[in-house]
Amino acid sequence: AAASLTSDEAARALAKALAASSSSAAESRSRAVVRLLNAPSLSASAASAALSGSQQIALDRAFLISCKDGFELPALRLLDAGASLAAATEEGTNGSGAAAGMGPLTLAAACGNAPLVSLLMRADAKAQQAAAALGRPSRRPSTANLTSSDRRGALDAAASSGHTAACQALLVNDGITSPASRRALYVAASAGRTGLVLTLLQRGGDAPEQGTLLHAAAANGHTVLALALLRNGCCQLSAPDESGRTAAHVAME
Secondary structure (H helix, E strand, C coil): CHHHCCHHHHHHHHHHHHHHHCCCCCHHHHHHHHHHHCCCCCCHHHHHHHHCCCCHHHHHHHHHHHHHHCCHHHHHHHHHHCCCCCCCCCCCCCCCCCCCCCCHHHHHHHCCCHHHHHHHHHHHHHHHHHHHHHCCCCCCHHHCCCCHHHHHHHHHHHHHHCCHHHHHHHCCCCCCCCHHHHHHHHHHHHCCCHHHHHHHHCCCCCCCCHHHHHHHHHHCCCHHHHHHHHHCCCCCCCCCCCCCCCHHHHHHC
8 A cells, every 4th residue: 555655665656657657548557646646655855756757648647636536735746747737638548537628627626625626726826927927828738727618617517516615715716796606606506506505695795696596496496495595585586587487487397
């Protein structure tokens, strides 16, 4: 087991696993890389030395698995070694076990790891600041910026799964009236995530289009959420949607 290895033993095993994980169908090897990077005995210097010179595909595969499974230390070490924030899963070839097209931020949000979500967002902000200071985008793969699509996918994943802390981490710079907050509220309401919806509404301000939250809950049969919205005064039963229908009309369709 990785936990029982010395730092030197873990480093040697890590280098071997990295070499094997660059081949196709290497999910088990990539997972071994993650386990070894998470070993308490592996020093930062030994991890850095073992990762140095690794192929980009090996770094990215292990990085995606770290984010999917919620391992912060391996993700940080892989980022420092050059793993890309722009990496994305490819079904059958990436070894992450996730659906195709998912990036690290979405994977971290989907597993509900708020500290990891924050870590990735800080890494992106740091990369953007470094690029701005140089007056040009950095060429290092690890500094590829997270896109609006990355953030949107992550927010949808966290909101639909009801991961409150991950949603809050993604919305740390957004007010209740921002497009991102509105999207999170609607996705969470459509999925029936009562606790998350109420938490987001309590962040302050008047949530826009509150009537649509009740409609989303009613349309998807989420009675508990609908009652919670009404009891907390968040929505009016008589509020119409864009077609002039009330939530009661929607529920009966």
